[in-house]
Amino acid sequence: MVGFDLLASQMDRYLTPLCLSLVLYAIYRRCTRTSLSRVRGPKSTSFLFGNLAELYQDMAGEAEFRWKNLYGNSEDQLVVADPKALSRIFVTAAYQFPKVPERRILTFMMLGKSVLWADGDVHKRQRKILNPGFGGAESRAFLVVSQASAQAMVAKWMEFVEADNSGKIVMDIPSWVSRAALDAIGEGAFDVRLGSLENSESPLAKNYQGLLLSVFGSPSALQIFIQEAIKYIPTSILEYWVKYAPVPRATRLREAKKVTTATAATMVTEKAESLLQGKGGRDIFSLLVKANMDAEAKNKLSDEELYSQMRVILFAGHETTSNSIGWALLEMSRAPEIQSRLRSEIRQHKSAVRARGDTQFTASDLDNMPYLNAVVKETLRYHCVLPQVFRMASQDYLLPLSQPITTESGELMHEILVPKGTQILASVAAYNRNKDMWGEDADVFNPDRWLDGIAKDKKEAAVGVYSSLLTFGGGPRACLGWRFAVIEIQAFLVEIINQFEVSLTEKAMHIRRESSLVMVPTVDGEVSRGVQLPLAISVAPRDDDAY
Secondary structure (H helix, E strand, C coil): HHHHHHHHHCHHHHHHHHHHHHHHHHHHHHHCCCCCCCCCCCCCCCHHHHCCCHHCCCCCHHHHHHHHEEEECCEEEEECCCCCHHHHHHCCCHCCCCCCCCHHHHHHHHHHCCCCCCHHHHHHHHHHHHHHHHHHHHHHHHHHHHHHHHHHHHHHHHHHHHHCCCCCCEHHHHHHHHHHHHHHHHHHHCCCCCCCCCCCCCHHHHHHHHHHHHCCCCCCCHHHHHHHHHCCCHHHHHHHHHHHHHHHHHHHHHHHHHHHHHHHHHHCCHHHHHHHHHCCCHHHHHHHHHHHHHHHHCCHHHHHHHHHHHHHHHHHHHCCCCHHHHHHHHHHHHHHHHHHHHHHHHHHHHHHHHHCCCCCCCCHHHHHHHHHHHHHHHHHHHHCCCEEEEEEEEEEEEEEEEEEEEEEECCCCEEEEEECEEEEEEHHEEECCCHHCCCCCCCCCCHHHHHCCEEEEECCCCCEECCCCCCCHHHCCCCCCCCHHHHHHHHHHHHHHHHHHEEECCHHHHEEEECCEEEEECCCCHHHHHCCCCEEEECCCCCCCCC
8 A cells, every 4th residue: 555655646746657658558468468357257347447446445345245245256356255266375375376566565664574575485484483482382371461461451441430420431442452462462472561551652552553544544546546557567666666755654654664673673682682691581582583593594584584573573463453352342332242141151260260269261261261262253254354365376377166156158167267467365354254154144243153053164175274264364374373362352352341341332333344454443434533443331240250
Protein backbone atom coordinates (compact mmCIF):
# COMPACT_ATOMS: atom_id res chain seq x y z
CA MET A 1 0.00 0.00 0.00
CA VAL A 2 2.84 2.36 0.81
CA GLY A 3 4.54 1.83 -2.55
CA PHE A 4 1.57 2.89 -4.63
CA ASP A 5 0.76 5.73 -2.22
CA LEU A 6 4.28 7.08 -2.68
CA LEU A 7 4.00 6.98 -6.44
CA ALA A 8 0.48 8.43 -6.48
CA SER A 9 1.49 11.43 -4.41
CA GLN A 10 4.17 12.40 -6.96
CA MET A 11 2.05 11.61 -10.05
CA ASP A 12 1.64 15.14 -11.41
CA ARG A 13 5.33 15.95 -11.36
CA TYR A 14 7.01 12.71 -12.31
CA LEU A 15 4.76 9.89 -13.31
CA THR A 16 2.19 10.95 -15.90
CA PRO A 17 4.39 9.89 -18.87
CA LEU A 18 5.43 6.76 -17.04
CA CYS A 19 1.83 5.81 -16.24
CA LEU A 20 0.82 6.26 -19.89
CA SER A 21 3.62 3.90 -20.84
CA LEU A 22 2.53 1.45 -18.18
CA VAL A 23 -1.07 1.50 -19.39
CA LEU A 24 0.09 0.69 -22.93
CA TYR A 25 2.36 -2.07 -21.62
CA ALA A 26 -0.46 -3.48 -19.48
CA ILE A 27 -2.73 -3.57 -22.54
CA TYR A 28 0.00 -5.38 -24.46
CA ARG A 29 0.43 -7.90 -21.63
CA ARG A 30 -3.33 -8.41 -21.40
CA CYS A 31 -3.51 -9.21 -25.10
CA THR A 32 -0.46 -11.50 -25.27
CA ARG A 33 -0.38 -13.39 -21.95
CA THR A 34 -1.38 -16.98 -21.35
CA SER A 35 -4.98 -16.64 -20.20
CA LEU A 36 -6.96 -17.98 -17.23
CA SER A 37 -10.17 -16.79 -18.88
CA ARG A 38 -11.73 -20.28 -18.78
CA VAL A 39 -11.96 -19.93 -15.01
CA ARG A 40 -15.28 -18.32 -14.12
CA GLY A 41 -15.22 -15.19 -12.04
CA PRO A 42 -16.92 -11.84 -11.49
CA LYS A 43 -17.43 -9.68 -14.55
CA SER A 44 -14.88 -6.93 -14.77
CA THR A 45 -16.29 -3.52 -13.87
CA SER A 46 -13.32 -1.61 -15.28
CA PHE A 47 -10.79 -2.30 -18.02
CA LEU A 48 -7.97 -0.88 -15.93
CA PHE A 49 -9.15 -1.82 -12.42
CA GLY A 50 -11.05 -5.05 -13.12
CA ASN A 51 -12.60 -5.97 -9.74
CA LEU A 52 -9.91 -4.45 -7.56
CA ALA A 53 -12.17 -1.72 -6.18
CA GLU A 54 -14.42 -4.43 -4.70
CA LEU A 55 -11.43 -6.28 -3.30
CA TYR A 56 -9.68 -3.35 -1.65
CA GLN A 57 -12.47 -0.89 -0.81
CA ASP A 58 -15.05 -3.32 0.65
CA MET A 59 -14.77 -4.55 4.21
CA ALA A 60 -12.11 -7.24 4.69
CA GLY A 61 -13.08 -10.54 3.08
CA GLU A 62 -16.48 -9.41 1.75
CA ALA A 63 -15.58 -9.61 -1.95
CA GLU A 64 -14.07 -13.09 -1.55
CA PHE A 65 -17.15 -14.30 0.35
CA ARG A 66 -19.38 -13.21 -2.55
CA TRP A 67 -17.12 -14.69 -5.20
CA LYS A 68 -16.72 -17.98 -3.32
CA ASN A 69 -20.48 -18.45 -3.14
CA LEU A 70 -21.00 -17.54 -6.78
CA TYR A 71 -18.03 -19.19 -8.50
CA GLY A 72 -16.63 -21.82 -6.17
CA ASN A 73 -13.19 -22.02 -4.61
CA SER A 74 -11.01 -20.73 -7.32
CA GLU A 75 -6.82 -12.86 -15.75
CA ASP A 76 -3.95 -11.67 -14.03
CA GLN A 77 -4.78 -12.47 -10.46
CA LEU A 78 -6.23 -15.82 -9.38
CA VAL A 79 -8.25 -15.82 -6.17
CA VAL A 80 -7.87 -19.20 -4.44
CA ALA A 81 -9.89 -20.62 -1.55
CA ASP A 82 -9.89 -24.32 -2.52
CA PRO A 83 -8.27 -26.41 0.29
CA LYS A 84 -6.34 -28.73 -2.01
CA ALA A 85 -4.99 -25.87 -4.11
CA LEU A 86 -4.03 -23.91 -1.00
CA SER A 87 -2.28 -26.96 0.43
CA ARG A 88 -0.15 -27.10 -2.69
CA ILE A 89 0.62 -23.36 -2.54
CA PHE A 90 1.41 -23.24 1.19
CA VAL A 91 2.84 -26.69 1.90
CA THR A 92 3.83 -29.05 -0.92
CA ALA A 93 5.20 -26.44 -3.32
CA ALA A 94 5.62 -23.48 -0.98
CA TYR A 95 8.91 -22.24 -2.44
CA GLN A 96 7.55 -22.46 -5.99
CA PHE A 97 5.01 -19.82 -5.00
CA PRO A 98 7.17 -17.00 -3.62
CA LYS A 99 5.98 -13.64 -2.35
CA VAL A 100 4.93 -11.01 -4.88
CA PRO A 101 7.98 -8.73 -5.51
CA GLU A 102 6.27 -5.40 -4.91
CA ARG A 103 4.80 -6.64 -1.62
CA ARG A 104 8.21 -7.88 -0.52
CA ILE A 105 9.44 -4.31 -0.97
CA LEU A 106 6.69 -3.02 1.30
CA THR A 107 7.53 -5.70 3.87
CA PHE A 108 11.18 -4.66 3.70
CA MET A 109 10.28 -1.03 4.26
CA MET A 110 8.15 -1.90 7.28
CA LEU A 111 10.13 -4.72 8.92
CA GLY A 112 13.46 -5.00 7.13
CA LYS A 113 15.11 -8.22 5.94
CA SER A 114 13.01 -10.39 8.24
CA VAL A 115 11.60 -13.88 7.96
CA LEU A 116 8.41 -12.29 6.57
CA TRP A 117 10.44 -10.70 3.77
CA ALA A 118 12.76 -13.61 2.99
CA ASP A 119 12.20 -16.26 0.32
CA GLY A 120 13.93 -19.47 -0.73
CA ASP A 121 17.26 -20.34 0.90
CA VAL A 122 17.39 -17.06 2.83
CA HIS A 123 14.05 -17.88 4.41
CA LYS A 124 15.21 -21.40 5.31
CA ARG A 125 18.38 -20.02 6.92
CA GLN A 126 16.51 -17.43 8.97
CA ARG A 127 13.83 -19.87 10.01
CA LYS A 128 16.43 -22.35 11.27
CA ILE A 129 17.94 -19.70 13.56
CA LEU A 130 14.51 -18.60 14.82
CA ASN A 131 13.03 -22.04 15.52
CA PRO A 132 14.56 -22.64 19.00
CA GLY A 133 12.72 -19.68 20.50
CA PHE A 134 9.27 -20.92 19.53
CA GLY A 135 9.07 -24.44 20.95
CA GLY A 136 6.38 -25.86 23.18
CA ALA A 137 8.27 -25.24 26.43
CA GLU A 138 8.96 -21.62 25.50
CA SER A 139 5.34 -20.98 24.56
CA ARG A 140 4.11 -22.45 27.84
CA ALA A 141 6.49 -20.18 29.76
CA PHE A 142 4.91 -17.25 27.92
CA LEU A 143 1.63 -17.99 29.71
CA VAL A 144 2.91 -16.57 33.02
CA VAL A 145 3.85 -13.31 31.31
CA SER A 146 0.52 -13.11 29.47
CA GLN A 147 -1.44 -13.73 32.66
CA ALA A 148 0.43 -10.96 34.50
CA SER A 149 -0.15 -8.49 31.68
CA ALA A 150 -3.85 -9.38 31.39
CA GLN A 151 -4.32 -9.13 35.15
CA ALA A 152 -2.67 -5.70 35.25
CA MET A 153 -5.02 -4.47 32.51
CA VAL A 154 -8.10 -5.94 34.20
CA ALA A 155 -7.11 -4.32 37.51
CA LYS A 156 -7.03 -0.91 35.82
CA TRP A 157 -10.43 -1.53 34.25
CA MET A 158 -11.80 -2.48 37.65
CA GLU A 159 -10.58 0.78 39.14
CA PHE A 160 -12.43 2.75 36.46
CA VAL A 161 -15.65 0.74 36.83
CA GLU A 162 -15.69 1.04 40.62
CA ALA A 163 -15.03 4.79 40.42
CA ASP A 164 -18.05 5.29 38.14
CA ASN A 165 -21.42 5.64 39.86
CA SER A 166 -23.25 3.88 37.03
CA GLY A 167 -21.21 0.70 37.44
CA LYS A 168 -20.71 0.53 33.69
CA ILE A 169 -18.13 2.32 31.53
CA VAL A 170 -17.20 2.37 27.87
CA MET A 171 -13.70 1.20 27.03
CA ASP A 172 -11.97 1.44 23.66
CA ILE A 173 -10.78 -2.16 23.63
CA PRO A 174 -7.95 -1.92 21.01
CA SER A 175 -6.06 0.89 22.73
CA TRP A 176 -5.92 -1.08 25.99
CA VAL A 177 -5.40 -4.61 24.76
CA SER A 178 -2.74 -3.53 22.25
CA ARG A 179 -0.62 -1.94 24.99
CA ALA A 180 -1.08 -4.88 27.36
CA ALA A 181 -0.14 -7.32 24.61
CA LEU A 182 2.90 -5.20 23.73
CA ASP A 183 4.05 -5.42 27.35
CA ALA A 184 3.56 -9.20 27.29
CA ILE A 185 5.61 -9.72 24.13
CA GLY A 186 8.28 -7.31 25.39
CA GLU A 187 8.82 -9.32 28.54
CA GLY A 188 8.17 -12.78 27.10
CA ALA A 189 10.23 -12.34 23.95
CA PHE A 190 12.98 -9.97 25.11
CA ASP A 191 12.89 -9.99 28.93
CA VAL A 192 12.27 -6.23 28.82
CA ARG A 193 9.65 -4.28 30.79
CA LEU A 194 8.20 -1.82 28.31
CA GLY A 195 5.60 -0.22 30.60
CA SER A 196 3.17 0.51 27.76
CA LEU A 197 0.08 -0.21 29.86
CA GLU A 198 1.11 2.32 32.50
CA ASN A 199 2.24 4.91 29.98
CA SER A 200 0.21 5.28 26.78
CA GLU A 201 2.74 7.91 25.65
CA SER A 202 5.68 5.51 25.70
CA PRO A 203 7.58 5.77 22.39
CA LEU A 204 7.00 2.16 21.39
CA ALA A 205 3.27 2.22 22.24
CA LYS A 206 2.77 5.46 20.32
CA ASN A 207 4.85 4.04 17.50
CA TYR A 208 2.31 1.27 16.86
CA GLN A 209 -0.87 3.17 17.68
CA GLY A 210 -3.00 3.29 14.53
CA LEU A 211 0.05 2.51 12.38
CA LEU A 212 -1.51 -0.04 10.04
CA LEU A 213 -4.70 1.86 9.34
CA SER A 214 -2.88 5.15 8.72
CA VAL A 215 -0.42 3.53 6.32
CA PHE A 216 -2.35 0.73 4.63
CA GLY A 217 -6.02 1.65 5.02
CA SER A 218 -8.65 3.15 2.67
CA PRO A 219 -6.93 3.11 -0.74
CA SER A 220 -8.33 5.53 -3.31
CA ALA A 221 -9.06 4.58 -6.93
CA LEU A 222 -5.80 6.25 -7.97
CA GLN A 223 -3.84 4.29 -5.38
CA ILE A 224 -5.40 1.04 -6.58
CA PHE A 225 -4.37 1.92 -10.13
CA ILE A 226 -0.81 2.66 -9.02
CA GLN A 227 -0.76 -0.60 -7.06
CA GLU A 228 -1.36 -2.45 -10.31
CA ALA A 229 1.01 -0.25 -12.28
CA ILE A 230 3.98 -0.88 -9.99
CA LYS A 231 4.03 -4.51 -11.12
CA TYR A 232 5.75 -3.24 -14.24
CA ILE A 233 8.22 -0.87 -12.55
CA PRO A 234 11.78 -2.17 -12.08
CA THR A 235 12.43 -3.17 -8.48
CA SER A 236 15.41 -0.84 -8.09
CA ILE A 237 13.32 2.21 -9.04
CA LEU A 238 10.48 1.16 -6.78
CA GLU A 239 12.86 0.64 -3.85
CA TYR A 240 14.21 4.15 -4.33
CA TRP A 241 10.75 5.69 -4.32
CA VAL A 242 9.66 3.75 -1.25
CA LYS A 243 12.84 4.61 0.64
CA TYR A 244 13.16 8.32 -0.04
CA ALA A 245 9.89 9.92 -1.21
CA PRO A 246 8.67 12.63 1.25
CA VAL A 247 5.11 11.31 1.52
CA PRO A 248 3.14 11.21 4.82
CA ARG A 249 2.37 7.48 4.76
CA ALA A 250 5.93 6.55 3.90
CA THR A 251 7.33 9.00 6.43
CA ARG A 252 5.10 7.50 9.12
CA LEU A 253 6.39 4.03 8.32
CA ARG A 254 10.04 5.10 8.21
CA GLU A 255 9.68 6.78 11.60
CA ALA A 256 8.10 3.67 13.07
CA LYS A 257 10.92 1.54 11.73
CA LYS A 258 13.49 3.95 13.20
CA VAL A 259 11.97 3.66 16.69
CA THR A 260 11.96 -0.15 16.65
CA THR A 261 15.48 -0.25 15.19
CA ALA A 262 16.81 1.88 18.03
CA THR A 263 15.10 -0.37 20.57
CA ALA A 264 16.39 -3.47 18.80
CA ALA A 265 19.99 -2.23 18.62
CA THR A 266 20.10 -1.59 22.36
CA MET A 267 18.62 -4.98 23.17
CA VAL A 268 20.94 -6.88 20.82
CA THR A 269 24.00 -5.34 22.50
CA GLU A 270 22.75 -6.01 26.03
CA LYS A 271 21.64 -9.56 25.22
CA ALA A 272 24.93 -10.51 23.58
CA GLU A 273 26.87 -9.23 26.61
CA SER A 274 24.63 -11.18 29.00
CA LEU A 275 25.09 -14.38 27.03
CA LEU A 276 28.86 -13.97 26.96
CA GLN A 277 28.72 -13.71 30.77
CA GLY A 278 26.60 -16.85 30.98
CA LYS A 279 23.46 -14.97 32.05
CA GLY A 280 21.18 -15.78 29.15
CA GLY A 281 17.53 -16.62 29.85
CA ARG A 282 14.86 -18.64 28.06
CA ASP A 283 13.17 -15.68 26.42
CA ILE A 284 12.84 -15.82 22.63
CA PHE A 285 15.56 -13.31 21.95
CA SER A 286 18.13 -14.95 24.22
CA LEU A 287 17.56 -18.20 22.35
CA LEU A 288 17.71 -16.39 19.01
CA VAL A 289 21.00 -14.61 19.79
CA LYS A 290 22.50 -17.82 21.22
CA ALA A 291 21.46 -19.83 18.15
CA ASN A 292 22.99 -17.15 15.94
CA MET A 293 26.25 -17.10 17.92
CA ASP A 294 26.49 -20.91 17.62
CA ALA A 295 25.65 -21.03 13.91
CA GLU A 296 28.20 -21.54 11.16
CA ALA A 297 29.42 -18.30 9.63
CA LYS A 298 27.48 -18.85 6.38
CA ASN A 299 24.24 -19.31 8.32
CA LYS A 300 24.56 -16.41 10.74
CA LEU A 301 22.11 -13.53 10.69
CA SER A 302 23.59 -10.10 10.10
CA ASP A 303 22.87 -7.31 12.59
CA GLU A 304 20.24 -5.93 10.19
CA GLU A 305 18.59 -9.36 9.98
CA LEU A 306 18.58 -9.63 13.78
CA TYR A 307 16.96 -6.19 14.11
CA SER A 308 14.42 -7.21 11.49
CA GLN A 309 13.42 -10.36 13.38
CA MET A 310 12.88 -8.21 16.46
CA ARG A 311 10.62 -5.87 14.51
CA VAL A 312 8.58 -8.86 13.36
CA ILE A 313 8.28 -10.31 16.86
CA LEU A 314 7.22 -6.96 18.34
CA PHE A 315 4.77 -6.23 15.55
CA ALA A 316 3.25 -9.64 14.91
CA GLY A 317 3.47 -10.62 18.57
CA HIS A 318 1.04 -7.97 19.72
CA GLU A 319 -0.85 -6.47 16.75
CA THR A 320 -2.46 -9.63 15.42
CA THR A 321 -3.14 -11.14 18.85
CA SER A 322 -4.65 -8.00 20.36
CA ASN A 323 -6.99 -7.65 17.39
CA SER A 324 -8.11 -11.28 17.76
CA ILE A 325 -8.93 -10.64 21.43
CA GLY A 326 -10.96 -7.59 20.41
CA TRP A 327 -12.97 -9.54 17.82
CA ALA A 328 -13.69 -12.27 20.40
CA LEU A 329 -15.02 -9.68 22.87
CA LEU A 330 -17.19 -8.13 20.16
CA GLU A 331 -18.80 -11.49 19.37
CA MET A 332 -19.42 -12.19 23.04
CA SER A 333 -21.01 -8.78 23.50
CA ARG A 334 -23.32 -9.63 20.59
CA ALA A 335 -24.20 -12.99 22.17
CA PRO A 336 -24.28 -12.69 26.00
CA GLU A 337 -25.09 -16.40 26.32
CA ILE A 338 -21.63 -17.22 24.93
CA GLN A 339 -19.80 -15.19 27.56
CA SER A 340 -22.06 -16.50 30.35
CA ARG A 341 -21.29 -20.05 29.33
CA LEU A 342 -17.58 -19.29 29.08
CA ARG A 343 -17.60 -17.55 32.46
CA SER A 344 -19.22 -20.59 34.05
CA GLU A 345 -16.52 -22.86 32.62
CA ILE A 346 -13.72 -20.53 33.76
CA ARG A 347 -15.03 -20.44 37.32
CA GLN A 348 -15.62 -24.17 37.46
CA HIS A 349 -12.03 -24.83 36.47
CA LYS A 350 -10.78 -22.10 38.78
CA SER A 351 -12.39 -23.96 41.69
CA ALA A 352 -10.44 -27.07 40.73
CA VAL A 353 -7.21 -25.06 40.53
CA ARG A 354 -7.76 -23.59 43.99
CA ALA A 355 -8.68 -26.99 45.40
CA ARG A 356 -5.26 -28.34 44.46
CA GLY A 357 -3.58 -25.34 46.11
CA ASP A 358 -2.70 -23.28 43.03
CA THR A 359 -3.66 -19.71 42.18
CA GLN A 360 -3.03 -19.65 38.42
CA PHE A 361 -4.11 -21.72 35.47
CA THR A 362 -1.41 -23.76 33.78
CA ALA A 363 -1.21 -24.21 30.01
CA SER A 364 -2.70 -27.69 30.48
CA ASP A 365 -5.60 -26.22 32.45
CA LEU A 366 -6.40 -23.87 29.60
CA ASP A 367 -6.11 -26.63 27.01
CA ASN A 368 -8.58 -28.70 29.05
CA MET A 369 -11.30 -26.02 28.89
CA PRO A 370 -13.39 -27.11 25.88
CA TYR A 371 -15.61 -24.06 25.55
CA LEU A 372 -12.75 -21.58 25.96
CA ASN A 373 -10.90 -23.26 23.12
CA ALA A 374 -14.04 -23.43 21.02
CA VAL A 375 -14.43 -19.66 21.38
CA VAL A 376 -10.76 -19.07 20.55
CA LYS A 377 -10.86 -21.28 17.47
CA GLU A 378 -14.12 -19.81 16.25
CA THR A 379 -12.73 -16.28 16.62
CA LEU A 380 -9.62 -17.19 14.65
CA ARG A 381 -11.80 -18.83 11.99
CA TYR A 382 -14.48 -16.18 11.66
CA HIS A 383 -12.32 -13.09 12.21
CA CYS A 384 -8.96 -14.08 10.67
CA VAL A 385 -6.85 -10.97 11.18
CA LEU A 386 -4.81 -11.62 8.03
CA PRO A 387 -7.58 -12.20 5.47
CA GLN A 388 -5.38 -12.42 2.37
CA VAL A 389 -1.93 -13.72 1.45
CA PHE A 390 -0.31 -12.87 -1.87
CA ARG A 391 1.85 -15.28 -3.84
CA MET A 392 3.16 -15.62 -7.39
CA ALA A 393 3.75 -18.66 -9.59
CA SER A 394 7.49 -18.89 -10.30
CA GLN A 395 6.83 -21.40 -13.12
CA ASP A 396 3.89 -22.88 -14.98
CA TYR A 397 2.08 -25.01 -12.41
CA LEU A 398 -0.84 -27.44 -12.56
CA LEU A 399 -2.85 -26.62 -9.46
CA PRO A 400 -5.15 -29.43 -8.21
CA LEU A 401 -8.64 -28.75 -6.82
CA SER A 402 -10.56 -30.55 -4.09
CA GLN A 403 -13.82 -29.58 -5.77
CA PRO A 404 -14.14 -29.19 -9.57
CA ILE A 405 -15.12 -25.80 -10.94
CA THR A 406 -17.24 -25.07 -14.00
CA THR A 407 -15.67 -23.11 -16.87
CA GLU A 408 -17.44 -20.48 -18.94
CA SER A 409 -18.23 -23.20 -21.51
CA GLY A 410 -19.73 -25.53 -18.89
CA GLU A 411 -16.76 -27.91 -18.68
CA LEU A 412 -15.72 -29.30 -15.28
CA MET A 413 -12.11 -28.55 -14.33
CA HIS A 414 -10.37 -30.66 -11.67
CA GLU A 415 -7.11 -28.70 -11.96
CA ILE A 416 -5.98 -25.32 -13.24
CA LEU A 417 -2.87 -24.57 -15.27
CA VAL A 418 -1.43 -21.48 -13.62
CA PRO A 419 0.97 -19.66 -15.96
CA LYS A 420 4.35 -18.47 -14.71
CA GLY A 421 4.12 -14.97 -13.26
CA THR A 422 0.45 -15.25 -12.29
CA GLN A 423 -0.32 -13.41 -9.09
CA ILE A 424 -2.36 -15.44 -6.63
CA LEU A 425 -4.52 -14.07 -3.88
CA ALA A 426 -4.83 -16.87 -1.33
CA SER A 427 -8.03 -16.00 0.51
CA VAL A 428 -7.63 -17.02 4.14
CA ALA A 429 -11.03 -15.48 4.88
CA ALA A 430 -12.84 -17.53 2.22
CA TYR A 431 -11.05 -20.80 3.14
CA ASN A 432 -12.03 -20.28 6.77
CA ARG A 433 -15.68 -19.98 5.66
CA ASN A 434 -15.61 -23.05 3.39
CA LYS A 435 -18.86 -24.94 4.09
CA ASP A 436 -17.34 -28.30 3.15
CA MET A 437 -14.82 -27.75 5.93
CA TRP A 438 -16.86 -25.98 8.60
CA GLY A 439 -20.51 -26.86 7.98
CA GLU A 440 -23.47 -25.16 6.33
CA ASP A 441 -23.49 -22.37 8.93
CA ALA A 442 -19.88 -21.40 8.16
CA ASP A 443 -20.93 -17.76 7.76
CA VAL A 444 -22.22 -17.69 11.34
CA PHE A 445 -20.16 -17.25 14.52
CA ASN A 446 -20.85 -20.54 16.34
CA PRO A 447 -18.31 -21.95 18.85
CA ASP A 448 -20.36 -25.14 19.17
CA ARG A 449 -19.13 -26.33 15.79
CA TRP A 450 -15.89 -27.25 17.60
CA LEU A 451 -17.76 -29.36 20.15
CA ASP A 452 -20.42 -31.14 18.11
CA GLY A 453 -18.07 -32.83 15.65
CA ILE A 454 -18.69 -30.63 12.61
CA ALA A 455 -15.25 -29.02 12.76
CA LYS A 456 -13.28 -31.91 14.26
CA ASP A 457 -12.63 -34.22 11.32
CA LYS A 458 -11.25 -32.26 8.39
CA LYS A 459 -10.72 -33.29 4.81
CA GLU A 460 -7.31 -34.54 3.71
CA ALA A 461 -6.55 -31.18 2.09
CA ALA A 462 -6.78 -29.17 5.33
CA VAL A 463 -3.92 -26.69 5.36
CA GLY A 464 -3.37 -24.81 8.62
CA VAL A 465 -1.03 -25.53 11.54
CA TYR A 466 -3.77 -24.94 14.15
CA SER A 467 -7.02 -26.94 13.97
CA SER A 468 -6.89 -26.89 10.16
CA LEU A 469 -7.44 -23.12 10.15
CA LEU A 470 -5.42 -21.06 7.68
CA THR A 471 -5.28 -18.10 10.06
CA PHE A 472 -1.66 -18.84 10.99
CA GLY A 473 -0.79 -20.14 7.54
CA GLY A 474 0.66 -23.55 6.81
CA GLY A 475 3.78 -25.31 5.61
CA PRO A 476 7.33 -23.91 5.90
CA ARG A 477 6.10 -20.31 6.05
CA ALA A 478 3.53 -20.85 8.81
CA CYS A 479 3.53 -18.36 11.67
CA LEU A 480 6.33 -19.26 14.08
CA GLY A 481 4.53 -17.76 17.06
CA TRP A 482 1.11 -19.33 16.64
CA ARG A 483 1.35 -21.21 19.97
CA PHE A 484 2.22 -17.94 21.71
CA ALA A 485 -0.80 -16.27 20.13
CA VAL A 486 -3.23 -18.99 21.21
CA ILE A 487 -1.93 -18.97 24.79
CA GLU A 488 -2.12 -15.17 24.99
CA ILE A 489 -5.70 -15.09 23.67
CA GLN A 490 -6.68 -17.77 26.18
CA ALA A 491 -5.08 -15.90 29.07
CA PHE A 492 -6.67 -12.54 28.23
CA LEU A 493 -10.16 -13.95 27.67
CA VAL A 494 -10.03 -15.86 30.97
CA GLU A 495 -9.13 -12.72 32.92
CA ILE A 496 -11.57 -10.40 31.16
CA ILE A 497 -14.65 -12.65 31.05
CA ASN A 498 -14.20 -13.87 34.63
CA GLN A 499 -14.24 -10.31 35.92
CA PHE A 500 -16.48 -8.40 33.51
CA GLU A 501 -19.73 -8.46 31.62
CA VAL A 502 -19.04 -7.08 28.14
CA SER A 503 -21.91 -5.49 26.21
CA LEU A 504 -22.54 -3.56 23.02
CA THR A 505 -22.58 0.20 22.71
CA GLU A 506 -24.39 2.09 19.97
CA LYS A 507 -21.13 2.51 18.04
CA ALA A 508 -20.24 -1.15 18.46
CA MET A 509 -23.38 -2.02 16.49
CA HIS A 510 -21.74 -0.43 13.45
CA ILE A 511 -18.28 -1.98 13.45
CA ARG A 512 -16.48 -2.42 10.13
CA ARG A 513 -13.89 -5.11 9.41
CA GLU A 514 -11.30 -2.74 7.97
CA SER A 515 -8.63 -4.15 5.70
CA SER A 516 -5.30 -2.50 6.47
CA LEU A 517 -2.83 -5.36 6.01
CA VAL A 518 -4.24 -6.74 9.27
CA MET A 519 -8.02 -6.65 9.71
CA VAL A 520 -8.88 -4.01 12.33
CA PRO A 521 -12.19 -2.70 13.74
CA THR A 522 -13.43 0.75 12.82
CA VAL A 523 -16.80 2.44 13.27
CA ASP A 524 -18.86 2.91 10.12
CA GLY A 525 -18.87 6.61 9.26
CA GLU A 526 -15.86 7.25 11.50
CA VAL A 527 -13.09 5.43 9.66
CA SER A 528 -11.05 8.63 9.60
CA ARG A 529 -10.92 8.50 13.41
CA GLY A 530 -8.87 5.30 13.24
CA VAL A 531 -9.15 1.95 14.97
CA GLN A 532 -12.08 1.79 17.40
CA LEU A 533 -14.00 -0.88 19.25
CA PRO A 534 -15.94 0.83 22.06
CA LEU A 535 -17.58 -1.77 24.32
CA ALA A 536 -19.33 -1.31 27.67
CA ILE A 537 -17.98 -3.23 30.65
CA SER A 538 -19.44 -3.81 34.09
CA VAL A 539 -18.55 -6.15 36.93
CA ALA A 540 -19.73 -9.66 36.15
CA PRO A 541 -22.17 -11.42 38.48
CA ARG A 542 -20.26 -12.90 41.41
CA ASP A 543 -20.40 -16.32 43.00
CA ASP A 544 -18.40 -18.10 45.66
CA ASP A 545 -15.80 -19.31 43.18
CA ALA A 546 -15.12 -15.96 41.55
CA TYR A 547 -11.67 -14.47 41.90
